[in-house]
Amino acid sequence: xxxxxxxxxxxxxxxxxxxxxxxxxxxxxxxxxxxxxxxxxxxxxxxxxxxxxxxxxxxxxxxxxxxxxxxxxxxxxxxxxxxxxxxxxxxxxxxxxxxxxxxxxxxxxxxxxxxxxxxxxxxxxxxxxxxxxxxxxxxxxxxxxxxxxxxxxxxxxxxxxxxxxxxxxxxxxxxxxxxxxxxxxxxxxxxxxxxxxxxxxxxxxxxxxxxxxxxxxxxxxxxxxxxxxxxxxxxxxxxxxxxxxxxxxx
Amino acid sequence: xxxxxxxxxxxxxxxxxxxxxxxxxxxxxxxxxxxxxxxxxxxxxxxxxxxxxxxxxxxxxxxxxxxxxxxxxxxxxxxxxxxxxxxxxxxxxxxxxxxxxxxxxxxxxxxxxxxxxxxxxxxxxxxxxxxxxxxxxxxxxxxxxxxxxxxxxxxxxxxxxxxxxxxxxxxxxxxxxxxxxxxxxxxxxxxxxxxxxxxxxxxxxxxxxxxxxxxxxxxxxxxxxxxxxxxxxxxxxxxxxxxxxxxxxxx
Numbered sequence: 001x002x003x004x005x006x007x008x009x010x011x012x013x014x015x016x017x018x019x020x021x022x023x024x025x026x027x028x029x030x031x032x033x034x035x036x037x038x039x040x041x042x043x044x045x046x047x048x049x050x051x052x053x054x055x056x057x058x059x060x061x062x063x064x065x066x067x068x069x070x071x072x073x074x075x076x077x078x079x080x081x082x083x084x085x086x087x088x089x090x091x092x093x094x095x096x097x098x099x100x101x102x103x104x105x106x107x108x109x110x111x112x113x114x115x116x117x118x119x120x121x122x123x124x125x126x127x128x129x130x131x132x133x134x135x136x137x138x139x140x141x142x143x144x145x146x147x148x149x150x151x152x153x154x155x156x157x158x159x160x161x162x163x164x165x166x167x168x169x170x171x172x173x174x175x176x177x178x179x180x181x182x183x184x185x186x187x188x189x190x191x192x193x194x195x196x197x198x199x200x201x202x203x204x205x206x207x208x209x210x211x212x213x214x215x216x217x218x219x220x221x222x223x224x225x226x227x228x229x230x231x232x233x234x235x236x237x238x239x240x241x242x243x244x245x246x247x248x249x250x
Numbered sequence: 251x252x253x254x255x256x257x258x259x260x261x262x263x264x265x266x267x268x269x270x271x272x273x274x275x276x277x278x279x280x281x282x283x284x285x286x287x288x289x290x291x292x293x294x295x296x297x298x299x300x301x302x303x304x305x306x307x308x309x310x311x312x313x314x315x316x317x318x319x320x321x322x323x324x325x326x327x328x329x330x331x332x333x334x335x336x337x338x339x340x341x342x343x344x345x346x347x348x349x350x351x352x353x354x355x356x357x358x359x360x361x362x363x364x365x366x367x368x369x370x371x372x373x374x375x376x377x378x379x380x381x382x383x384x385x386x387x388x389x390x391x392x393x394x395x396x397x398x399x400x401x402x403x404x405x406x407x408x409x410x411x412x413x414x415x416x417x418x419x420x421x422x423x424x425x426x427x428x429x430x431x432x433x434x435x436x437x438x439x440x441x442x443x444x445x446x447x448x449x450x451x452x453x454x455x456x457x458x459x460x461x462x463x464x465x466x467x468x469x470x471x472x473x474x475x476x477x478x479x480x481x482x483x484x485x486x487x488x489x490x491x492x493x494x495x496x497x498x499x500x501x
Contacts, residue, residue: 036445079368079393080352082449088394089312089448090432102354190355 001124002171003067005117010109013056013098016069017119023060023211025050025070025098030057030212032237039227040189041083041099042208049092051083052099054229057211058203059106061170062179063113072098103187105203110183114176125247126150126171126216133244135235139226142235144209145219149248153210157201158223160194166202170210188228201228208232213239217248265478271305271471274478278469278486279303282494292456299431300465301493302457305475308485309449310435311467312425314458316418318390320372322405323413326384337384340410341377344386347408348372367452370396391452394422420454426463431497435466438492442485468493 001021008015023030028046030053037043042054056070072095077084083097100106132145147154152169166178181199188197201224208229209215213236224231239245257269265273279287286296304311324340349372350357355365371391378385390396398416405411427435439446451457457467468489470482 037447077395079395080355080357080365081368082364085313085368085450086448089310089450 001067002064002118002120004065004113005119008109008112008116009073010056010059010106010112011100011104012072012074013106013109014071014073015056015060015065015109015113016071018067018069021067023057023066023068023070025053025056026072026096027069030070031214032212032233032240035212035233038208038229038233040229042212042229042233044212049090049096051086051097053212054204054207055100055103055105056098056109057207059110059113059179059183061206061211062105062168062174062182062203063110064118064169064172064174065113066171070098072096103190103200104185105183105200105207107180107183110179114179122250124171124250126250127214127245127247128217129215129239129244130246131244133235133239133242135231135238137226137230140223140228140231142220142222142224142231144215144235144239145221147217147219149217150250151217153206153215153218153220155202155205156219156221157198157205159188159198159201159225162194162198164198164202168202168206168210169216170206171216188224198224204229205232209236212236214245215239263480266476268476270476270478271473274471274482275303275305275469275486277478278483278490281487282490284490284494292460294459294461298460298462298464299427299497300460301435301490302455302460302465302467303469303486303490304451304455304457304467305471305473306449306451306467306469307472308439308443308470308489309447309468310439311449311451311457312427313394313450314423314454314467315367315450315452316392316396316422316454316458317420318392318396318416318418320388320390320401320414320416322386322388322411323415324384324386325410325412326379326382328381337379340384340408341386343408343410344405345374347405348374348386348388363452367450368393370400390416392418392422393450394424396422420458423454423458424463425457425465425467427466428464431464431466434496435468435493437496438489439468441492442488 003017026048028044034044036045041052043051074094087096128146134143154167156165182202185196185200191197258265258267258273357365360366372388376387401416402414436446470486471478
């Protein structure tokens with residue numbers, strides 16, 4: 001597992017080191033079982049509900065952090081945000097919303113993670129699938145396929161007329177330029193262009209497939225559109241539900 | 251002379267017309283074993299808890315926004331400001347400030363109310379010009395963040411504004427349902443829709459009039475819909491039946 005030596009802060013969140021594997025958000029493990037909503041955003045629910053977790057989890061995955069305690073720190077309401085209206089209605093606080101207000105995969109968190117010492121513990125296991133798993137709907141499609149041990153995840157993504165390809169190891173070192181370009185790209189729902197949207201989608205894919213889904217070595221081919229977290233979380237769920245996930249000793 | 255457009259038409263599969271959601275939700279209520287059905291005028295002295303059916307697209311609501319009136323007086327000297335262009339410039343500056351604006355979200359194109367539902371909105375209703383005054387009047391949709399100070403601040407940078415008067419008409423209604431009532435309705439939504447979502451209703455309704463906090467609103471069909479179809483009916487019945495069952499008031 002890989003955690004950080006000291007706490008860091010990003011936009012809307014603080015991240016602390018932990019001794020055990022896995023990432024929690026406001027105390028709830030970021031796992032497929034905890035996902036209660038996956039469409040335009042991803043929410044996880046346990047003792048409490050955390051909204052738009054993909055922004056923080058994407059930054060963590062891009063920076064190769066596999067164990068951390070994420071807590072929301074926002075104290076002011078912005079009722080233009082639907083998630084803030086939800087929280088106010090249900091007597092939760094604004095700190096339950098951990099997504100970035102500008103729809104970015106938390107570039108401040110990624111920068112802070114890049115400047116902090118990472119503590120890596122060996123040995124570890126890495127997950128892939130035993131055979132390709134596909135999912136599609138009216139807005140797009142996605143396939144995750146096996147990849148050799150330690151290869152990381154290769155993303156080949158299309159959004160509208162734009163395409164983007166990259167390599168990410170969610171449990172290792174990654175290209176700082178890639179991290180910066182992804183975390184400074186705006187969500188498709190607010191993005192001025194498909195070119196920017198497709199780059200942003202890498203953070204969502206890392207969040208949903210690597211961090212929440214738990215995969216380390218995959219080839220991901222995606223044609224994204226609409227409420228695409230249905231596909232990105234859905235394909236990880238499909239692999240688990242069909243018992244096509246395998247853990248290998250690194 | 252033609253007959254006026256009917257408020258609703260009914261086929262086997264759908265209510266349609268400007269009152270379609272009202273009729274559809276009433277049909278949902280009639281299908282349930284609610285202890286008491288209050289329609290069209292609720293007995294506001296009745297004890298709760300209250301389940302209020304509204305076209306909320308499957309969301310739950312505990313917040314209904316409020317309304318207010320705003321008048322903004324502009325500097326005007328009938329001797330020196332008699333050119334229409336001068337008045338128009340000042341009014342246009344005022345209207346530009348009154349338009350919805352947000353640093354991060356495209357609120358101008360937000361026809362669905364994704365962002366604007368939570369924002370203080372000003373709708374111009376009149377520009378009144380007399381011999382010695384120009385006054386712009388607005389209807390105001392209010393949120394918990396709306397206050398006299400917030401509204402006054404919005405206009406403080408316009409030199410020609412000399413006075414701002416805001417009056418609340420119907421306040422924000424924020425219900426405080428008990429854990430029992432909230433859980434009953436949330437669990438029903440989990441059971442029927444697999445998840446719970448909360449959203450505000452963007453204007454006062456009968457919900458706002460019901461005294462006390464032991465109330466909660468939910469229901470199917472979109473607020474702006476002119477149809478209430480079979481799916482909206484079926485899902486609405488399931489949500490209401492499950493909520494009542496969870497409350498222990500359903501045989």
